[in-house]
Amino acid sequence: MVVYSESGEQVAAGPAVGRGNRWRHQIAVAPFGPNGELELAEVLTPHIGGIAGFYRMDGDPLNLVAQQDSVTSHSVVSRNFDMGLAGDLDGDGQPELVVFDQPFREVVASCRTPDGVAVAWRAAVGGKAVTNSASVESGAGISLGAGRDDGVLRIWLATWTLGTPFNRPLEICLVKTPPSAPTWGPCQHRRHHWAQVPRFLGRCGRKPAFRSPSRPRRGRCPEGRC
Numbered sequence: 001m002v003v004y005s006e007s008g009e010q011v012a013a014g015p016a017v018g019r020g021n022r023w024r025h026q027i028a029v030a031p032f033g034p035n036g037e038l039e040l041a042e043v044l045t046p047h048i049g050g051i052a053g054f055y056r057m058d059g060d061p062l063n064l065v066a067q068q069d070s071v072t073s074h075s076v077v078s079r080n081f082d083m084g085l086a087g088d089l090d091g092d093g094q095p096e097l098v099v100f101d102q103p104f105r106e107v108v109a110s111c112r113t114p115d116g117v118a119v120a121w122r123a124a125v126g127g128k129a130v131t132n133s134a135s136v137e138s139g140a141g142i143s144l145g146a147g148r149d150d151g152v153l154r155i156w157l158a159t160w161t162l163g164t165p166f167n168r169p170l171e172i173c174l175v176k177t178p179p180s181a182p183t184w185g186p187c188q189h190r191r192h193h194w195a196q197v198p199r200f201l202g203r204c205g206r207k208p209a210f211r212s213p214s215r216p217r218r219g220r221c222p223e224g225r226c
Contacts, residue, residue, distance in 0.1 A: 082132035
């Protein structure tokens, strides 16, 4: 990771990942430190172990000061890079890094301590989370929401007592896929064998024999009418 100023000058740099096909998912910069120090939170290799790291600027270097494993902030092959956030969701005055456990079954909130990192709280998703994490601040605190693979949007309202957030999770909205939405399947064309493209039906009611990912709505109709 590299930090730049508003003028484009490099201010600090952190350690490299060290291997190919590995990446860091930067989540947020916030006063995560035990004494309110400004730190950058990331998740290293979200798909392989998932290690949350906290970095602090000490002059030119960007130093790793604490780590926690077995978390994740991104699902493989997903375009969603918003499955992590930061905020003081338990109301203790210190922000937490809010991500998921590796199976996406629990929300995991981590906070910095003088000895490293500790889990501040967990919240069960009730299934597998597949959407971004969203938060809304109100007078009662910060509410959190995430969508599941069964089409349910789970919302944890800010009804916590100090240190015990979200003791009353609610599933207040169903987000079902409309019947008219296209389904998804593997492309039958050789050049795009691994591409995922929608199975749009032609006016004749049959699938086109050829579908290109760049032009998913065009193809050769078996009946010659579409």
